[in-house]
Amino acid sequence: MSEIKRVVLAYSGGLDTSVILKWLQETYRCEVVTFTADLGQGEELEPARKKAEMLGINPKHIFIEDLRETFVKDYVFPMFRANAVYEGLYLLGTSIARPLIAKRQIEIAREVGADAVCHGATGKGNDQVRFELGYYALNPDIKVIAPWREWDLTSRTKLIEFAEKHQIPIAKDKRGEAPFSVxxxxxxxxxxxxxxxxxxxxxxxxxxxxxxxxxxxxxxxxxxxxxxxxxxxxxxxxxxxxxxxxxxxxxxxxxxxxxxxxxxxxxxxxxxxxxxxxxxxxxxxxxxxxxxxxxxxxDRGAMHLKDELMPRYAELIYNGFWFSPERRMLQALIDESQAxxxxxxxxxxxxxxxxxxxxxSPDSLYSMEHVTFEDDQVYDQRDAEGFIKLNALRLRLLNRQQG
Structure with missing residues (x-):
């Protein structure tokens, strides 16, 4: 294990991150700083503070922050300006939360003089990528600890045994196999x-x-x-x-x-x-x-361009590239379209x-004068003939060539 003096852990207070906290203390012999973000998950977060204190964390190094307004204003709303949907259906609810957590971890690491950050994502999922791409984008020299890629606690049973050995409180519903993760x-x-x-x-x-x-x-x-x-x-x-x-x-x-x-x-x-x-x-x-x-x-051209770019934008967020230059470039274009x-x-x-x-809308481009099926004074339907013939020209030439 490389020498780590102080690490900022993304901490929920649940079984996994509580075990990680103790594992960090034992394995790296380092000081642990916990960071718990309130992103509107609907759970009481003070128990996380008490649990961290019980596990020996200095109260000054327990960070619990209400980031709900920041989350929606600076992450969710910019994403929805793009109408971002991954693979046609997914509204990226988990994906968009990770860059904010990563950003605050790096900021806290700087504040407390930590030389490492740690997350509880598994080695099979997307979140490990999202967290770590965020970390490295904001601090290229930060050390990252990913316990699920290092330890031998490869099952829930082993996690519970570790928790019991170290007298870490376990919620009763965690003692059996959880029906699903949330x-x-x-x-x-x-x-x-x-x-x-x-x-x-x-x-x-x-x-x-x-x-x-x-x-x-x-x-x-x-x-x-x-x-x-x-x-x-x-x-x-x-x-x-x-x-x-x-x-x-x-x-x-x-x-x-x-x-x-x-x-x-x-x-x-x-x-x-x-x-x-x-x-x-x-x-x-x-x-x-x-x-x-x-x-x-x-405008039609602006809307269609946005729709063409949206899958790429959504994929960048899904894959963890919120802080990439290409996402920022796309965001600037999207934001310009929203004026x-x-x-x-x-x-x-x-x-x-x-x-x-x-x-x-006071800025509506919809013109009832132009689209009405009744008599109008603004649209000469005869203009459509030349428009159609010009657009059909290449098709007519192609057909003649193919004979």
Whole structure:
């Protein structure tokens, strides 16, 4: 083991990271600094502080931070300006949280004079890549410790045995095989593994925690409006809200109406396919609403270019390249396109569906004068003949050549 004096651990207070904390102390003989981020996962975080103190961490070196507003404002909203979707369906709920955690770990490492950072991601998943690409982008000389790639605690049974040996408290439901693993933040909650590993088997209802089933959703629809300024949502039903408060409101409205469930088999960056069950209630509304307001405020060329670039942008986020120059370049282009994406969208939420019912904007490019089927004074339909013939010219020449 290389010599490590102080390490900043991304710490949740759960079984895995508590074992990692003790393992770091024993294996590296180093001082451990814990960092716990509140990204809206919906759990009480003070128990993490108490557990860290019980494991011998200096109270001055226990960082618990509420980053919900930063998460939504500086990470979620920029991503939604792009309408980013990975492999056609996934709204990147886990992927977008990792760069913020990595950034704060590196900043804390600098503050406390740490020479290493540590995460609890396994060697099979995407998160190890996302965390470490973030670390190295922000501090190319930082040392990274990834216990799952180093230790011999290769099963949950071994983790529990280690915890019991070192008197680390274990939640009772962790003593058996967990039914699945969960990752949560304000944008989404994901479930993977165990009972969900067979992609043929439908997830049981107990897997879902942020939404009612569409069948059990109210029989009466919920009508809402979402206001946008420069591509970002700023109000729901006319009430101005902060980024985190707005997403929280949309999560509740969508969850109550059975919106935002996704059962997906995705291609991981490390090569294998995995099955995940996701709930992204508020994000599902937000994507539909944003596309609706763009439909009347974005020029066709700008919109189509955005749609062409979106899969590349989404892939960069999924693979962990948030801090890469190419993501920043794409973000600048995307943000430039949003200057006039202002207005209001009206939506109907009903039994798992988000249905756009209306959209209006002071910057609308929609012209009723031009599209009407009634008489108009602004469009000469005879102009279309030359337009069609010019566009057909190459096709006609090709056909004559082929004879």
């Amino acid at each position: 990752d949560a933040n304000l944008l989404h909650i994901s479930a993977e593994g165990k009972v969900l590993e067979d992609p043929w088997e439908a997830p049981e209802e107990y897997v879902f925690s942020r939404s009612v089933s569409p069948e059990d959703a109210p029989d009466e629809p919920t009508i809402i409006t979402v206001d946008f300024e420069r591509g970002d949502p700023v109000a729901v039903d006319g009430e101005a809200l902060s980024p985190a408060a707005l997403l929280t409101r949309l999560n509740k409205l969508a969850g109550d109406n059975g919106i935002g469930r996704l059962d997906l088999v995705e291609g991981r960056f490390v090569g294998m396919k995995s099955r995940g069950v996701y709930e992204t209630p508020g994000g599902t509304i937000l994507l539909q609403a944003h596309r609706a307001i763009e439909s009347i405020t974005l 006039k994406v202002n207005g209001t969208v009206r939506l109907k939420l009903y039994k798992g569906n988000v249905i756009v019912q209306g959209r209006k």
